[in-house]
Amino acid sequence: MRRYVDLSPSQRCIMTPGPVEVDPRVLRAMSFPILGQFDPEFTCIMNETMEMLRELFSTDNRWAYPIDGTSRSGIEAAMVSLIAPGDRVLIPIYGRFGHLLHEIAERCGAEVFVIEKTWGSVFEPNEVIAAIERFTPDVVAIVHGETSTGRIQPLAEIGQACREMDVLLIVDAVATIGGVPVETDEWMLDAVIGGTQKCLSIPSGMAPITYNDRAEAKLLSRKQVERGLRTGQEYAESTKLSFIRSNYFDLSMLQDYWSSTRLNHHTEMTSMLYALREGLRLTLEEGFEARFARHILHEKALLAGLTAMGLKLYGDPDCKLTVVTCVLIPEGVDGESVRSMLLNRFGIEIASSFGPLKGLIWRIGTMGFSCRENNILRLLGAFEAVLIRHGLSLPCGYGVQAALDVYEANEYKRNQFPMV
Amino acid sequence: MRRYVDLSPSQRCIMTPGPVEVDPRVLRAMSFPILGQFDPEFTCIMNETMEMLRELFSTDNRWAYPIDGTSRSGIEAAMVSLIAPGDRVLIPIYGRFGHLLHEIAERCGAEVFVIEKTWGSVFEPNEVIAAIERFTPDVVAIVHGETSTGRIQPLAEIGQACREMDVLLIVDAVATIGGVPVETDEWMLDAVIGGTQKCLSIPSGMAPITYNDRAEAKLLSRKQVERGLRTGQEYAESTKLSFIRSNYFDLSMLQDYWSSTRLNHHTEMTSMLYALREGLRLTLEEGFEARFARHILHEKALLAGLTAMGLKLYGDPDCKLTVVTCVLIPEGVDGESVRSMLLNRFGIEIASSFGPLKGLIWRIGTMGFSCRENNILRLLGAFEAVLIRHGLSLPCGYGVQAALDVYEANEYKRNQFPMV
Numbered sequence: 062m063r064r065y066v067d068l069s070p071s072q073r074c075i076m077t078p079g080p081v082e083v084d085p086r087v088l089r090a091m092s093f094p095i096l097g098q099f100d101p102e103f104t105c106i107m108n109e110t111m112e113m114l115r116e117l118f119s120t121d122n123r124w125a126y127p128i129d130g131t132s133r134s135g136i137e138a139a140m141v142s143l144i145a146p147g148d149r150v151l152i153p154i155y156g157r158f159g160h161l162l163h164e165i166a167e168r169c170g171a172e173v174f175v176i177e178k179t180w181g182s183v184f185e186p187n188e189v190i191a192a193i194e195r196f197t198p199d200v201v202a203i204v205h206g207e208t209s210t211g212r213i214q215p216l217a218e219i220g221q222a223c224r225e226m227d228v229l230l231i232v233d234a235v236a237t238i239g240g241v242p243v244e245t246d247e248w249m250l251d252a253v254i255g256g257t258q259k260c261l262s263i264p265s266g267m268a269p270i271t272y273n274d275r276a277e278a279k280l281l282s283r284k285q286v287e288r289g290l291r292t293g294q295e296y297a298e299s300t301k302l303s304f305i306r307s308n309y310f311d312l313s314m315l316q317d318y319w320s321s322t323r324l325n326h327h328t329e330m331t332s333m334l335y336a337l338r339e340g341l342r343l344t345l346e347e348g349f350e351a352r353f354a355r356h357i358l359h360e361k362a363l364l365a366g367l368t369a370m371g372l373k374l375y376g377d378p379d380c381k382l383t384v385v386t387c388v389l390i391p392e393g394v395d396g397e398s399v400r401s402m403l404l405n406r407f408g409i410e411i412a413s414s415f416g417p418l419k420g421l422i423w424r425i426g427t428m429g430f431s432c433r434e435n436n437i438l439r440l441l442g443a444f445e446a447v448l449i450r451h452g453l454s455l456p457c458g459y460g461v462q463a464a465l466d467v468y469e470a471n472e473y474k475r476n477q478f479p480m481v
Numbered sequence: 482m483r484r485y486v487d488l489s490p491s492q493r494c495i496m497t498p499g500p501v502e503v504d505p506r507v508l509r510a511m512s513f514p515i516l517g518q519f520d521p522e523f524t525c526i527m528n529e530t531m532e533m534l535r536e537l538f539s540t541d542n543r544w545a546y547p548i549d550g551t552s553r554s555g556i557e558a559a560m561v562s563l564i565a566p567g568d569r570v571l572i573p574i575y576g577r578f579g580h581l582l583h584e585i586a587e588r589c590g591a592e593v594f595v596i597e598k599t600w601g602s603v604f605e606p607n608e609v610i611a612a613i614e615r616f617t618p619d620v621v622a623i624v625h626g627e628t629s630t631g632r633i634q635p636l637a638e639i640g641q642a643c644r645e646m647d648v649l650l651i652v653d654a655v656a657t658i659g660g661v662p663v664e665t666d667e668w669m670l671d672a673v674i675g676g677t678q679k680c681l682s683i684p685s686g687m688a689p690i691t692y693n694d695r696a697e698a699k700l701l702s703r704k705q706v707e708r709g710l711r712t713g714q715e716y717a718e719s720t721k722l723s724f725i726r727s728n729y730f731d732l733s734m735l736q737d738y739w740s741s742t743r744l745n746h747h748t749e750m751t752s753m754l755y756a757l758r759e760g761l762r763l764t765l766e767e768g769f770e771a772r773f774a775r776h777i778l779h780e781k782a783l784l785a786g787l788t789a790m791g792l793k794l795y796g797d798p799d800c801k802l803t804v805v806t807c808v809l810i811p812e813g814v815d816g817e818s819v820r821s822m823l824l825n826r827f828g829i830e831i832a833s834s835f836g837p838l839k840g841l842i843w844r845i846g847t848m849g850f851s852c853r854e855n856n857i858l859r860l861l862g863a864f865e866a867v868l869i870r871h872g873l874s875l876p877c878g879y880g881v882q883a884a885l886d887v888y889e890a891n892e893y894k895r896n897q898f899p900m901v
Contacts, residue, residue: 307561308588329685
């Protein structure tokens with residue numbers, strides 16, 4: 062039998078759009094001994110986590126809890142529970158993760174209608190509203206922040222239109238939650254899915270979601286049908302009906318598990334829940350205003366540095382997502398070779414991209430715990446060195462100096478933030 | 482805004498059939514800083530984990546990797562990927578988790594055939610084989626170890642019969658993997674799902690699975706159909722076809738992510754994978770023979786203690802599952818009150834049961850890291866005290882003494898095991 066050595070992962074500076082670095086306090090939380098899933102101490106932690114999630118999503122919704130899986134498990138749970146086979150679903154697509162929503166909606170058996178926007182931009186709200194009027198969908202599913210293109214889609218007007226036309230609106234806020242405002246109630250979003258491994262800086266493994274009474278009503282109507290599935294005869298009849306196709310992702314069962322009835326479903330992920338609770342605690346302790354301002358400040362410093370180095374940014378600046386910066390790879394430079402050198406020599410990770418943007422842009426994340434001054438300065442210095450090593454002639458030292466200028470000009474403001 | 486205090490979970494002695502206590506070395510592994518999901522160091526950890534899982538499942542299968550969710554996510558992934566709508570599926574049920582397989586198979590759109598055995602016993606292999614001949618299913622799904630009743634179902638003859646009749650056999654080994662032998666290849670099991678939070682003593686959050694070429698062939702046939710889903714017209718035609726209804730649980734996509742092509746799917750759960758790798762490393766280090774013998778020894782001591790206290794066991798002893806012991810609640814005793822006192826005064830958790838057994842039995846787990854001498858002795862002493870406090874007249878001191886007798890008689894053997 063082969064002997065396996067002890068784990069010893071290297072220390073990385075992770076400047077991708079997720080997963081990003083994790084606050085040591087969150088890592089520590091995962092090392093606490095576990096509790097049983099029905100231990101009153103544990104169910105108390107579950108309830109506290111729900112309270113904190115309501116704050117995170119800016120909602121008074123009763124239901125706000127994590128799905129036990131990675132971010133896309135939350136998306137699938139919301140979609141498979143809220144989209145019945147045959148439902149009409151509109152997906153406005155402006156990047157890779159819109160295509161994922163399309164793919165999942167198809168697997169739910171929906172009749173899918175798609176509108177597409179050139180990557181690098183987002184929809185005018187009126188374009189989406191016109192499509193809703195044209196296709197009269199039961200459900201609209203849309204991405205809030207596209208990490209593939211680094212763009213953010215305004216949602217307030219779309220939310221209001223969906224409410225007026227009685228359409229359910231499902232929002233993928235995986236990339237934005239905890240980094241930029243997500244106003245569930247104010248924007249009238251019916252179901253919202255967040256991610257842990259991005260702006261919340263918790264390891265991948267849970268997907269916080271919230272949904273309102275309108276969404277719950279649809280769940281419960283499907284639950285009633287599903288209950289009838291007992292005999293072969295009933296089953297044969299019910300295949301035409303709209304029962305929820307997944308047990309693991311059935312929100313109508315999950316909410317019973319998260320309610321005071323604690324109806325047994327899965328075995329809750331103890332250590333991941335500890336991490337989620339601690340990550341939420343740190344987020345609420347910092348405060349949304351300070352946290353969003355911190356993300357804006359470090360983005361500003363990064364942009365100043367990249368621009369001073371003579372690099373060009375990708376995409377429409379009017380809809381740039383604060384927490385992801387897409388940089389055009391200069392002509393003649395091998396983007397993957399630059400990334401490898403950054404990782405192997407400097408211990409810094411940045412991302413490539415997908416589909417039509419593969420080989421054309423790098424993506425730099427400034428998210429959560431990774432979004433801090435020393436990381437920005439470290440990245441800019443290393444980036445310059447690696448680009449020079451790849452034959453680019455750059456004005457030496459300008460990148461870091463430009464970022465320092467931003468930080469010094471914002472010294473007073475920065476001191477109001479936690480020292481990160 | 483409410484202030485939340487720091488996490489501070491109590492130290493518990495967890496003697497349930499899962500989740501159980503976690504080795505501090507596994508908890509420590511989760512506190513390591515994370516790596517990016519495509520960092521070569523991380524993909525190396527993914528590959529090592531696959532190697533270890535093959536050993537765990539006693540298989541030469543190419544595919545052995547975790548599903549990112551709790552144990553039932555692994556069951557659903559195997560079933561939704563291997564059961565096409567309309568497939569004939571036979572489920573032999575002898576406890577609660579057989580009903581779960583039934584429920585999931587129905588949601589997959591299968592035509593389900595069920596045979597049931599009185600709880601507390603298991604099937605004679607011939608009973609299952611006769612049902613296979615009668616119902617001619619495409620798939621048989623069965624539980625290996627039923628934690629609800631504490632029974633274990635022999636699988637070798639059923640496996641051979643399925644192979645001969647070209648039926649796919651899916652096995653839920655959530656409760657047995659790492660605690661009693663699971664011989665994937667020798668027993669001819671086509672797909673096996675393990676659990677982390679039981680005999681492997683890793684926190685809930687991943688579901689290791691393995692499947693062979695026969696299972697993969699079925700996946701790939703369904704994958705080809707799914708690829709055609711591009712236009713509305715193709716979609717309308719394909720609803721009759723057998724595409725996999727889930728994106729998150731589509732094993733044909735997951736195996737691409739776990740292969741050297743690393744086709745992006747979800748963002749792998751970094752910290753949970755660290756925990757899984759460390760838990761597997763400790764399991765392989767102890768060795769299967771020593772580990773299974775350890776579980777048998779502590780079960781023996783527990784049974785000696787309980788019997789000496791005058792308590793009666795539930796179920797057919799011939800098919801008792803080593804790692805779960807079901808105890809009949811003595812007449813006139815409030816089982817839930819006993820459990821509460823054990824937890825609140827002594828910090829020890831044991832389990833109640835489900836459905837027809839609710840209020841009739843307690844279930845005591847002796848699994849993984851929880852399965853050690855000091856835990857058994859602690860439980861027996863506390864159990865006696867709590868039962869006396871509940872008005873039962875017991876022969877004082879006999880339980881612990883009987884367990885000590887077992888340990889002393891096995892001293893030589895015990896010293897060959899790690900000191901747990």
